[in-house]
Amino acid sequence: MNYLILVNKFEPLPAGFTDEIKLKDVCGRLFESQTAECLEMMLYAASSDGIDIGVLSGYRSEEYQQMLWEREISREMGKGLSYNEATSLVSRTLALPGCSEHSTGLAADLCTPSADDTEVFFYKTEQGKWLCRHAQEYGFILRYPRMKEHLTGIDYEPWHYRYVGQEAARLITESGICLEEFLHFYSDKYTTC
Numbered sequence: 483m484n485y486l487i488l489v490n491k492f493e494p495l496p497a498g499f500t501d502e503i504k505l506k507d508v509c510g511r512l513f514e515s516q517t518a519e520c521l522e523m524m525l526y527a528a529s530s531d532g533i534d535i536g537v538l539s540g541y542r543s544e545e546y547q548q549m550l551w552e553r554e555i556s557r558e559m560g561k562g563l564s565y566n567e568a569t570s571l572v573s574r575t576l577a578l579p580g581c582s583e584h585s586t587g588l589a590a591d592l593c594t595p596s597a598d599d600t601e602v603f604f605y606k607t608e609q610g611k612w613l614c615r616h617a618q619e620y621g622f623i624l625r626y627p628r629m630k631e632h633l634t635g636i637d638y639e640p641w642h643y644r645y646v647g648q649e650a651a652r653l654i655t656e657s658g659i660c661l662e663e664f665l666h667f668y669s670d671k672y673t674t675c
């Protein structure tokens with residue numbers, strides 16, 4: 483399993499990747515098995531610090547991503563946008579089918595216990611702050627940081643965490659780089675992780 487796999491709008495999920503993922507349930511959502519174990523440890527550690535973190539989204543099949551994509555495009559077109567306008571707006575916050583990290587089983591959308599959707603102000607909550615401080619210890623990174631939108635192709639998403647393994651997570655977080663930069667600078671050293 484390549485925990486450093488890059489999936490974005492320029493690098494779609496390789497064919498057959500999904501068939502090899504072993505999925506495991508955490509809080510009613512599915513994750514790749516090692517990701518699930520680390521996520522459970524992270525949620526347990528947060529709760530030991532008195533902070534309950536909810537899990538909104540985990541693994542999504544490509545079919546499900548396609549459905550989300552079509553739903554959002556038609557919603558925006560219903561507001562009067564052209565197809566091209568809708569596509570360019572929606573692609574800033576939702577990955578194209580086949581290009582979503584959620585299809586790898588390595589990504590988690592996290593939230594406060596009362597939230598039923600992702601929140602822009604999640605970074606201001608106790609949960610968001612705790613994750614910024616500790617996620618790297620469990621192998622997770624904030625995947626779409628501020629000021630890296632030109633590299634990730636996705637707007638800032640304080641709720642979306644991605645499992646990459648502890649060593650890479652520490653280096654990425656401490657250096658303030660995103661996964662795209664990490665792979666550009668360090669791929670020789672870490673591609674066998």
Ligand SMILES: [Zn+2]
Nearest residue numbers: 589590591642
């Ligand atoms: Zn997400």
